[in-house]
Amino acid sequence: MSSTHTHSKKNQSLTKNQRIVLDLLQNSGEPLKAYFILDSLKKEGLNSPLQVYRALDKLVELGKIHKIESINSFIICNNSNCASNTAFTICERCGKVKEIKNKYLKDSVSDLVKDNQLEITRYNLEFYVLCKSCKIN
Amino acid sequence: MSSTHTHSKKNQSLTKNQRIVLDLLQNSGEPLKAYFILDSLKKEGLNSPLQVYRALDKLVELGKIHKIESINSFIICNNSNCASNTAFTICERCGKVKEIKNKYLKDSVSDLVKDNQLEITRYNLEFYVLCKSCKIN
DNA sequence: ACCTCTAATGTTATACTATTACATATGTAA
DNA sequence: TTACATATGTAATAGTATAACATTAGAGGT
Ligand SMILES: [Zn+2]
Ligand SMILES: [Zn+2]
Ligand SMILES: [Zn+2]
Ligand SMILES: [Zn+2]
Numbered sequence: 436m437s438s439t440h441t442h443s444k445k446n447q448s449l450t451k452n453q454r455i456v457l458d459l460l461q462n463s464g465e466p467l468k469a470y471f472i473l474d475s476l477k478k479e480g481l482n483s484p485l486q487v488y489r490a491l492d493k494l495v496e497l498g499k500i501h502k503i504e505s506i507n508s509f510i511i512c513n514n515s516n517c518a519s520n521t522a523f524t525i526c527e528r529c530g531k532v533k534e535i536k537n538k539y540l541k542d543s544v545s546d547l548v549k550d551n552q553l554e555i556t557r558y559n560l561e562f563y564v565l566c567k568s569c570k571i572n
Numbered sequence: 573m574s575s576t577h578t579h580s581k582k583n584q585s586l587t588k589n590q591r592i593v594l595d596l597l598q599n600s601g602e603p604l605k606a607y608f609i610l611d612s613l614k615k616e617g618l619n620s621p622l623q624v625y626r627a628l629d630k631l632v633e634l635g636k637i638h639k640i641e642s643i644n645s646f647i648i649c650n651n652s653n654c655a656s657n658t659a660f661t662i663c664e665r666c667g668k669v670k671e672i673k674n675k676y677l678k679d680s681v682s683d684l685v686k687d688n689q690l691e692i693t694r695y696n697l698e699f700y701v702l703c704k705s706c707k708i709n
Numbered sequence: 710a711c712c713t714c715t716a717a718t719g720t721t722a723t724a725c726t727a728t729t730a731c732a733t734a735t736g737t738a739a
Numbered sequence: 740t741t742a743c744a745t746a747t748g749t750a751a752t753a754g755t756a757t758a759a760c761a762t763t764a765g766a767g768g769t
Contacts, residue, residue: 450717450764469755483720488756493717504641505696507726507755519700527693535688543687547680551672553699556664559642561696562685563656587735587746606726620749625727630746644726644755711769718763726755734747739740 455479456490457511460500466508466532503532505561510534519557520544526566535562592616593627594648597637603645603669640669642698647671656694657681663703672699 449457455476460467467475473487481487491509494500500509501521513534522535522544548555586594596612597604604612610624618624628646631637637646638658650671659672659681685692 452718484756485720485758486718489717524690524692535690540684540688543684547677547684548699550680551677553661553672553701555661555699555701557700559698559700561698562690562692563694563696564690564692589747621727622729622749623747626746713768714766716763716765719761721760722758724755724757726753728753729751731750732748734745736745737743739742 450490452481452486452490453493455481456487457494457499460494460509460511464511466503466506466510468506468508472509501534503561504559506530506532508532514538521558522560522562524562524564524566526569527563528565528569531566531569535560587627589618589623589627590630592618593624594631594636597631597646597648601648603640603643603647605643605645609646638671640698641696643667643669645669651675658695659697659699661699661701661703663706664700665702665706668703668706672697 456472459472459475469484469487469491472491473481473484476487491500491502495502495509498512498517498519500511501517501523502509503523503525505525510532514537517534517537520537522537522540524533524535525531544558544560548558592613593609596609606621606624606628609628610618610621613624628637628639632639632646635649635654635656637648638654638660639646640660640662642662647669651674654671654674657674659674659677661670661672662668681695681697685695
């Protein structure tokens with residue numbers, strides 16, 4: 436079973452608990468809270484908070500999901516290579532969260548970092564907005 | 573006692589609880605947790621979490637302190653006019669937090685926002701670093 | 710196959726963070 | 740004064756996360 440390529444490691448190495456938590460977040464697409472995940476996955480055999488938190492921790496570490504600290508929630512990564520750099524917009528009215536595509540963001544952040552003489556290892560940027568539907572209503 | 577000028581309102585309007593919580597954060601200069609604040613201020617007459625949280629909420633609203641979400645802690649504002657825009661460096665090793673002076677940051681953020689076509693109402697930026705003393709050791 | 714080591718699991722209990730609810734008091738403005 | 744908004748005090752409870760310990764599953768080397 437070690438005929439695999441290097442790049443497949445990350446996908447294959449997910450354990451059962453990690454996989455079902457990731458699937459839930461993937462299918463949801465929006466931020467979910469740990470205890471909501473727990474309730475949702477009772478039927479899958481997750482019985483204790485720790486089982487959820489351990490899976491979440493690992494998935495965060497792998498960069499497959501992100502934690503949005505201000506709402507104690509977890510969301511599937513919407514990019515392919517965030518590493519541990521994250522950037523979100525959060526609607527101030529309805530709480531809707533979107534991960535900002537880091538394709539273009541990177542250069543902007545680099546400039547900002549350079550301009551302010553920071554030596555950073557990673558970053559987390561939270562931009563509060565009024566989402567489209569909230570702007571209308 | 574209402575002979576005051578308009579601009580002094582914000583300072584004078586602090587209530588007793590708000591004042592003693594603010595003083596503690598001011599004197600500390602580093603991020604403090606709500607229950608630590610509670611313990612520290614037992615002798616000042618604060619007996620319940622709610623008394624602390626209410627003071628903290630108000631001080632955050634006034635922009636006098638900021639909450640650092642990722643560590644559930646509160647820190648005195650190091651700028652004069654953050655409004656609700658915040659930017660911190662956080663040491664990945666020892667957890668030391670510093671607020672970034674927003675004097676220069678503002679333009680950089682404006683550029684970033686413009687480049688990424690965001691319409692934001694405010695922001696919170698967290699830059700993870702290795703602080704000087706951690707870099708040495 | 711066997712041993713070894715590391716990572717993950719299962720379970721219980723507990724720690725930490727924050728809010729609800731309700732009664733009371735205080736300050737401010739008409 | 741009356742009315743209103745804001746702040747307080749207190750108790751109970753909700754929500755978030757980790758410690759501790761025993762057990763199991765996988766990966767790698769021999
Ligand atoms: Zn991502
Ligand atoms: Zn919205
Ligand atoms: Zn500030
Ligand atoms: Zn440090």
